Amino acid sequence: MNRAPYMPIALVVLGLALLPLGLTSNTVLNFLSFAMIITLAAQGWNILGGYGGQFSFGHAVFFGTGAYAMALLQVRFGINPWLALPLAMALGAAVGFAIGHLSFRARLRGSYFALVTLAFAEVFRISANAWGFTGGAAGVLVPLRIGPEHMQFADKRLSYWMALSFVAATLVLTLAMSRSRFGAQLVAVRENEEAARALGVDALAVKLKAITLSGAITASAGCLYTQKFLYLDANLAYGPWISVEALLAPIIGGVGTVFGPLVGAVVLLGLGEVTKTAFANLTGGAIPGVDLVVFGVLLILCVAYAPRGVLGLAQGWLGRLKGARP
Amino acid sequence: MSALLSVQGVTKRFGGLTAVDNASLDVVKGSITGLIGPNGAGKTTLFTVIAGFEAASAGTVLFEGRDITGLPAHVRAVGGIARTFQIVQPFAGLSVRENIAVGAFLRHKARHAALEQADAVGHQVGLGPLLDQSAGQLTVAGRKRLELARALATAPRLLLLDEVLAGLNPSEIRDMMPVVQAIRSSGVTILIVEHVMQAVMSLCDTVHVLAQGRIIAAGPPGTVSRDPAVIEAYLGHGAAARMQAQDVRQAEDVRQAEDLRQSQARGQAPGAPHA
Numbered sequence: 149m150n151r152a153p154y155m156p157i158a159l160v161v162l163g164l165a166l167l168p169l170g171l172t173s174n175t176v177l178n179f180l181s182f183a184m185i186i187t188l189a190a191q192g193w194n195i196l197g198g199y200g201g202q203f204s205f206g207h208a209v210f211f212g213t214g215a216y217a218m219a220l221l222q223v224r225f226g227i228n229p230w231l232a233l234p235l236a237m238a239l240g241a242a243v244g245f246a247i248g249h250l251s252f253r254a255r256l257r258g259s260y261f262a263l264v265t266l267a268f269a270e271v272f273r274i275s276a277n278a279w280g281f282t283g284g285a286a287g288v289l290v291p292l293r294i295g296p297e298h299m300q301f302a303d304k305r306l307s308y309w310m311a312l313s314f315v316a317a318t319l320v321l322t323l324a325m326s327r328s329r330f331g332a333q334l335v336a337v338r339e340n341e342e343a344a345r346a347l348g349v350d351a352l353a354v355k356l357k358a359i360t361l362s363g364a365i366t367a368s369a370g371c372l373y374t375q376k377f378l379y380l381d382a383n384l385a386y387g388p389w390i391s392v393e394a395l396l397a398p399i400i401g402g403v404g405t406v407f408g409p410l411v412g413a414v415v416l417l418g419l420g421e422v423t424k425t426a427f428a429n430l431t432g433g434a435i436p437g438v439d440l441v442v443f444g445v446l447l448i449l450c451v452a453y454a455p456r457g458v459l460g461l462a463q464g465w466l467g468r469l470k471g472a473r474p
Numbered sequence: 475m476s477a478l479l480s481v482q483g484v485t486k487r488f489g490g491l492t493a494v495d496n497a498s499l500d501v502v503k504g505s506i507t508g509l510i511g512p513n514g515a516g517k518t519t520l521f522t523v524i525a526g527f528e529a530a531s532a533g534t535v536l537f538e539g540r541d542i543t544g545l546p547a548h549v550r551a552v553g554g555i556a557r558t559f560q561i562v563q564p565f566a567g568l569s570v571r572e573n574i575a576v577g578a579f580l581r582h583k584a585r586h587a588a589l590e591q592a593d594a595v596g597h598q599v600g601l602g603p604l605l606d607q608s609a610g611q612l613t614v615a616g617r618k619r620l621e622l623a624r625a626l627a628t629a630p631r632l633l634l635l636d637e638v639l640a641g642l643n644p645s646e647i648r649d650m651m652p653v654v655q656a657i658r659s660s661g662v663t664i665l666i667v668e669h670v671m672q673a674v675m676s677l678c679d680t681v682h683v684l685a686q687g688r689i690i691a692a693g694p695p696g697t698v699s700r701d702p703a704v705i706e707a708y709l710g711h712g713a714a715a716r717m718q719a720q721d722v723r724q725a726e727d728v729r730q731a732e733d734l735r736q737s738q739a740r741g742q743a744p745g746a747p748h749a
Contacts, residue, residue: 329579329588336576339565346525346559347628348551348580 153323160407161316168305177304183417184311185372189390190397190409191318192366197395198404199331200358201338202252205262206269207366207394209247210240212385214367216276218374219288224281229299233371240367241360248359252352266391273386287381290374299375311372315410318365323406325361334358335404366394396443400450402459411458416443477536478503478663479524479555479632484533486519493519495687496533501632506654506664508678508695510671512708516687517667518560521636524665525557526550537632551580556630558621560637560667566610570601573609573620577627592627599623599653615646619653626657633657635666639673647673675699683707 168177189211197203217236221227227235251264276282294300301307325331333354336344341351374380393416398404401412420439428434454461477500486494494516501507509517522528524535526547534543542550556577565573574592582588596605599619604612609620618638625633635654639647651673658664668674674681674695681698683691685707691698698704702714709717 327585329583329585332572332576332579332588335568335572336565339567340563342527343559343563343565343624344576345527345547346551346557346563347577347624348548349576350548 153327154320157316157319157323157406160410161312161319164312164315165309168308174304177308179417179421181304181308181311181376183413184308184315185369185376186393186397186417187315187410187413188311188318188369188372189366189394190401190413191315191322192362192364192369193394194398194404194409195322195325195334195365196358196362198398198408199326199334199338200355202355202359203258203262203395204265204362204391205395206265206267206391207362208386208388208391209265209269209272210244210363210366211370211373211390211394212269212272212276212382213243213363214240214370215374215380215385216282216288216370217367218371219290219380220282222290223288228297229375230297233299233368236371237364237367240370241364243367244359244361244363245356247363248356252355252359269386269388269391273382276386277382283381285381287379287384290378290380292378300378307376311376314368314372319406319410321365326406330354330357338404392443396447398457400446400457402457405457405459408457408459415458416446419446476503477501478538479665480536481520481524482534482536484520484523484535485531486516486523486528487531492687494523494684497684497687497689498533499682499689499692501663501665502680503663504658504661505679506658506666506677508674508681509665509667509684510669510674510681511684515684515707517684518636520684521557521634521665521667525555525634551628551630554629554631555634556625556628556632557634558625558636558638560640562614562617562621564609564612564617564620566608568609569605570596570607570609570612570620570623571605574601574623574627577624580628592623595623595627598656599626600649614641615643615650618642618650622653622657626662630662633662633664635664635668637667637669639668639670651677671699 164180167180171177171180189207192210193204193207214236217239218229218232221232221235222229247265247268251261256264277285282288292300294302296306299310301310326335333344333349336347336349337351337354345351370385373384377384393413397412397416398409399412400416401410402408419442423442424434424439427438450457456463479501481497481499484494484497485492497516497520499507499509509520511517519528523530526542526545526549530543534541536542537550537553537555542553545553565576568576571589571592574596575588578588578591578595582591593605596602599622601616601619601623604616609617612620618641622635622638638654639650642650647670654664654666654677666674666678668677678695680692681695682689683698683701683704685704690703690707691701693701705714705717706712
């Protein structure tokens with residue numbers, strides 16, 4: 149296997165892994181861990197939406213399924229989190245396959261597919277809020293049991309590194325996928341489904357594979373969320389906030405690129421934090437939801453001026469620099 | 475001579491409109507077979523039925539003797555049937571090489587093998603220097619070549635070409651014809667829908683003529699182009715008779731002119747009785 153294309157991933161991950169050695173404040177570590185969790189959720193969205201062109205507005209359905217499965221398997225069934233995690237991811241994949249089966253077989257595309265995913269997420273949210281098994285409106289509390297065997301770390305750096313290792317794995321997976329036959333067929337389906345079919349691409353099977361993989365990855369983000377906060381309710385797990393962040397991060401970072409979700413998540417959350425702090429200092433009190441205003445403005449700016457995201461902008465600038473220096 | 479593709483009594487209805495009406499044709503292995511007809515005759519519809527993009531309302535399609543009527547398009551592509559689109563459908567966001575590689579991935583699982591195959595096919599159709607360009611930036615002629623290259627990269631046994639010459643200028647057509655001939659020489663059977671008659675005449679071994687959904691004539695291009703039914707289909711009712719009458723008149727004019735020339739040569743006044 150040719151290793152050269154994977155070098156940038158190794159460098160970026162190494163750089164991120166070394167960050168906590170310099171930055172030791174709890175706020176920064178919490179921010180970094182959270183950014184990694186959002187990156188994971190966004191990376192899942194990116195495979196289906198970025199590479200496959202199937203825009204989902206309801207990735208909360210996978211995030212929430214992963215998060216609830218992780219919590220309930222521990223609380224209700226006493227399963228160790230290290231075993232619960234792959235089970236929760238498998239469940240996320242199964243939900244992905246089921247939703248894909250229902251919507252792609254019905255030939256839903258574009259905004260129709262987006263609306264259906266949004267509807268699924270809402271159905272799951274309302275059900276989780278109503279059902280006793282999931283803790284209803286009170287939510288689920290995972291008992292505090294610090295120790296690596298319970299996937300709860302006293303040292304915040306460890307939980308960051310764990311999230312980072314998941315991000316690293318999905319970066320490698322995404323790059324490997326984009327260079328494979330499956331990746332080429334997925335992009336072909338995004339660009340022109342008719343033409344792809346003419347070239348022997350089973351468009352339905354390709355989309356089903358993509359949404360299954362996407363579901364598993366985004367579910368893993370939910371698992372890490374559960375282990376980080378040890379508390380869940382329906383609005384946290386299945387709320388629209390995560391659907392929005394999972395799709396905003398890749399769009400802002402660079403849709404259909406390996407690093408897009410990572411760059412987007414860091415930019416998005418970073419700006420959100422900065423704004424929240426700035427407004428709190430300015431007005432003397434926190435204004436809830438002010439970061440969402442920033443997200444909205446960012447989205448508008450991206451759609452208008454950087455349709456290929458931050459990475460696309462950077463590439464454009466680099467290209468011009470190179471062009472200026474022959 | 476065996477038929478690679480055999481279309482038997484295919485009918486395609488869209489609601490009340492019968493686009494293809496009980497059409498039958500055979501494509502002989504190793505041939506370039508043409509499908510011509512006036513605009514709206516149903517050529518492209520018949521093509522989409524053969525390629526599996528539309529289900530036939532009636533009739534069967536046999537490929538290498540097997541009934542493929544019920545198979546979806548991508549399975550037919552795996553089986554060895556590739557098509558191009560009349561309205562070109564490039565993957566605009568990808569480079570030319572990546573476009574062709576999507577076709578090549580059908581037979582090659584490994585990336586390097588698919589890319590090598592894409593390069594080879596790209597050079598074969600004359601896209602060699604443009605492989606790294608974005609497909610969206612190609613000229614019309616370039617896009618037509620790309621359609622051809624992508625289909626060819628799937629290593630088909632039957633290639634369905636839907637007006638690959640339409641929209642090209644005469645010199646581009648001259649450049650493209652040897653490419654099509656070379657594909658046939660490499661062992662790929664071709665069924666071609668085409669309006670450019672000069673190309674049909676020189677490329678095709680056999681031509682089938684479709685008019686108002688029906689096959690009205692079939693045979694070598696030279697014969698078919700003189701068929702009165704074909705002339706009428708293109709130029710309207712009575713056209714064949716008018717053209718024949720015109721031919722007779724022209725022949726008469728020629729004869730009279732010849733007479734005149736001969737009588738002048740003998741030094742006689744025009745119109746004077748022959749000696």
